[in-house]
């Protein structure tokens with residue numbers, strides 16, 4: 480990779496001092512401009528939590544388990560016909576609704592929060608050659624796979640960050656839009672993560688999410704209670720999300736899909 484191009488338009492804050500921006504030094508070292516802390520990186524993947532131990536929850540352990548990472552985008556997982564049935568929507572349709580809600584400008588800097596293997600981010604990066612995607616995720620194996628797939632598609636307008644969604648290491652108002660596909664229900668601190676999204680988003684910017692939801696009918700509520708019993712995942716309802724969005728400062732929450740066990744919602748950061 481060419482030197483000095485790692486960050487592009489991404490303004491990445493040092494998690495150590497929360498003040499300095501990270502910079503790429505000659506030789507490829509990543510260093511904070513203020514406190515001089517250094518962080519490891521592998522190509523365009525920066526590790527801001529190199530000392531993180533294995534996940535404690537079962538669902539997150541699955542997200543860090545190589546065999547699952549390897550099949551994640553296949554019809555065995557994210558595009559599984561049975562899961563698609565319970566979600567009431569295909570991934571392709573979900574992608575169209577989510578990206579439509581973001582109203583992306585052609586040179587937008589887009590945060591793909593909890594990006595996983597980059598199933599969203601790669602498509603966004605390829606449709607916005609003048610834009611940039613910043614993928615953030617807690618799972619290093621997911622991010623490594625994302626990097627391989629971005630590279631295989633010949634994309635270079637991206638950056639990947641290993642960090643928790645509750646501590647988004649980006650400067651205030653430095654991204655144009657944020658998407659978060661299929662992940663909110665896994666966050667250990669959802670309210671803090673949504674507040675962080677609000678902070679990093681520019682005024683007028685859109686936030687679109689898809690997430691596991693308990694569903695409206697008794698049948699879906701029963702299925703979701705089994706999911707909760709087996710792996711602890713608790714879905715979010717449109718009402719839950721409206722409250723969390725509004726508490727963070729977002730306006731105009733719109734529910735764009737609420738069928739089966741899945742919902743898609745968006746909200747806007749007001750102009751002030």
Ligand SMILES: C[S@@+](CC[C@H](N)C(=O)[O-])C[C@H]1O[C@@H](n2cnc3c(N)ncnc32)[C@H](O)[C@@H]1O
Nearest residue numbers: 542593594595616617618643644660661662665
């Ligand atoms: C089901 S995958 C979704 C991946 C992709 N966005 C999609 O739409 O398919 C959930 C992702 O959320 C990530 N994740 C879970 N908790 C997280 C957190 N607190 N911060 C960042 N990422 C998190 C997991 O590592 C995993 O990659």
